[in-house]
Amino acid sequence: MDNNILVQNLCKQFEDFSLDNVSFKVPKGRIVGFIGENGAGKSTTINLILNELNKDSGQIQVFGIDHTIPTVKENIGVVFDECNFHDVFTTADIEKILKGVYKTWDSGLFSQYLKKFKIPTKKTIGTFSKGMKMKLSIICAMAHRPKLLILDEATTGLDPVVRDEVLDLFWEFIQDEDCSIFFSSHITSDIQKIADYVILIHRGKIIFEEQKDNLVYNYGVSKCRKEKFAQFSADDYIIHRTTNMSVECLVRDKEVFKKKYKNIIVDNATLEDIMLFYVKGGTSCED
Amino acid sequence: MRGLIYKDTSIFFKSIDKKLILIAVVAIVLLIFNAGIYAGLFASVMFAMTIGMQNIMSFASDEKASWKKYQLAMPISSFTVVASKYVSVLYTVAISILGSIAFNGLSSVIFQNFDMLIWLFSIVAAFIIPLIWTGICLPLTYWFGFRSAQTMGLIVVIPMFYFVKYFEDGPGISAMLNSAYSYMIVAAIVAVIIFGISLVVSTIGYSQKN
């Protein structure tokens, strides 16, 4: 079993939205970023994986076994976009609670992380800043030594310094080859920094599941005038969009494209550029 | 399970409303000095009602913290989650009984009156009141959310108040005690059964997902 998460043909219907045959995997030892606009289906997918909602159809396996088996969660650390602890608790209270829930809770690791991130141990959580609450949530998710970290918009609303500290924690986590991280975010720069694979979801469908390196180092955005664009063939680009000034195309391999069309500007594509092309549209060659 | 029991009992104590305590303390003190030999009984009933109310008020904190979502990601069954809450309520029932014993002790000392019947009735009341109150309101929390439970909790106060008032104004407390004596054991058993059924209904309610 090489995948910590395996999702196959997952479907879920709501009144005004549906997940449509979502399939992807999160391999061991890898960080998989899950991007998409608000409402694309990221949280729904995560809630289904965690069995917080019932799926309509499809298979979800975590650690090679069916995800509905409760013991599977023993090895999953979860972080949502808000701190789920009551304001009246201190870190000691939270430890007592979680220690009584997770068999593999490591008190030494917990206090080590608390020290490292300067989380106050005498004050109640209600007095913490948002960044501190988030760091605490992440620490709690990691202190029971899970094999899988699932993060749903966990860094949204954090300042760059805190986000950097958090990404460092994740890099440390992934040193163990059995561990994986599944990280949903609409802050594509975080995903770009840390992910090995990137999955884009849009309106409940998976658009791509790609190696981050391929997306960031090979994809490009070409910019040229309309007459020049008319000379392109369909295989040269993935999607194009027309602005007042020019036509911009998302190309899969900028070196190949540059060699073919020597005088056209081809910029590097960030993950955000790629996501905007797919999400805001333009016209794909497949249309 | 013990982690969640700690959580629920912790919340019970940490979220005690100062206003509630103040009202309860004032009421109890007044009662002790106005109710004569029945002071212990009334104080017990008042205290048991406070405990019941506090339990119900604390149901709100889980929703405020978005705790349920986090809890659903834990490796525990629905039954364990709900049962932990019920066990934590039993701890508060124990406190209610201890309080009842303390008030009756105080009352007996102040008024130089030791009446077995009053003591017995007080302790049974201390046992039954929180059990039935939470027994009714917990399933409501799990099926419809904490607000419905809190509304119901407040509504239940009214019949209880009138029940006591009726006896006070009419035949009198001693009459009530004498007539109710035989029903005490039955009432206690009924309270336990309600609590048990409530646990099952709550578990089903908690397991409902979309």
Place this chain on the structure above:
Amino acid sequence: MEIIISNSSDKPIYEQICMQVKSFIMDGTLSAGETLPSMRALAKDLHISVITVQRAYEDLTRDGFIETVSGKGSFVASQNREFIQEEQLRIAEELLQKVAEIGRSHGISLEQMTNILKLFYEE
């Protein structure tokens, strides 16, 4: 081993790593048999994907510069003259291609260029 990568370079990151490790091996900074950092540790230090490092290590293995023993890690392969020479030849070819481009675009004849090269060889 200190690797420095540039995010704004034209060269993909795995290539940058490859080139730097190769130059460390060839100038003796890394000696034969010396252990390289694990792929994960290097990925963490450079803040890049482990897949990138994996690719770099695979290329280095393919080109004979390092060897990877599963479970033990990667270490510098014992020096192989032919491989090193091939690598240097490849670098020289790249440079000569640039020279040719300059010559062609600025009207410098092949004869002129060859003479310059001869002079450098005879130094």
